[in-house]
Amino acid sequence: MALSVGTMAPNFTTIDDEGKTVSLSDFKGKVVVLYFYPKDDTPGCTKEAQSFRDNYEQYQGKDMVVLGVSMDDQASHKMFKEKYGLPFQLLVDSDGTITKAYDVDGGGYSKRVTYIIDGDGKITYVDEKVKTDTHAQDILAAAGL
Numbered sequence: 001m002a003l004s005v006g007t008m009a010p011n012f013t014t015i016d017d018e019g020k021t022v023s024l025s026d027f028k029g030k031v032v033v034l035y036f037y038p039k040d041d042t043p044g045c046t047k048e049a050q051s052f053r054d055n056y057e058q059y060q061g062k063d064m065v066v067l068g069v070s071m072d073d074q075a076s077h078k079m080f081k082e083k084y085g086l087p088f089q090l091l092v093d094s095d096g097t098i099t100k101a102y103d104v105d106g107g108g109y110s111k112r113v114t115y116i117i118d119g120d121g122k123i124t125y126v127d128e129k130v131k132t133d134t135h136a137q138d139i140l141a142a143a144g145l
Contacts, residue, residue, distance in 0.1 A: 006123065007123045033117075035130075039109060048130065055137060072094070114130060125139075
């Protein structure tokens with residue numbers, strides 16, 4: 001079962017699709033949409049990523065950060081990001097450390113779960129019933145922004 005609303009989001013440090021080091025704490029003061037997905041370049045995961053891509057300007061306008069996380073490696077993330085023109089970072093979790101910390105381990109892959117984390121690092125919303133094609137709009141509505 002995913003982490004609960006009101007829980008402090010576990011901090012993490014990893015690399016993104018470009019090999020840059022990224023920590024959750026880098027985004028202190030901003031609202032972070034941390035979305036976990038099973039696998040790069042699969043039908044549902046592609047729809048979900050495209051939903052965020054197509055609505056990305058609305059997120060930037062609200063000073064929200066979108067971060068995608070799966071257990072794929074950097075090369076896979078880079079290809080996926082380039083193929084679909086994704087404007088946000090994809091975080092590498094090859095060993096499943098972040099996936100486990102957020103309690104979304106599906107047994108070798110990340111379950112499709114999205115967290116909204118406030119500027120203080122507290123989880124304010126959890127979506128475990130993701131509709132991939134409308135997910136970005138659903139999260140904006142849930143954030144009340």
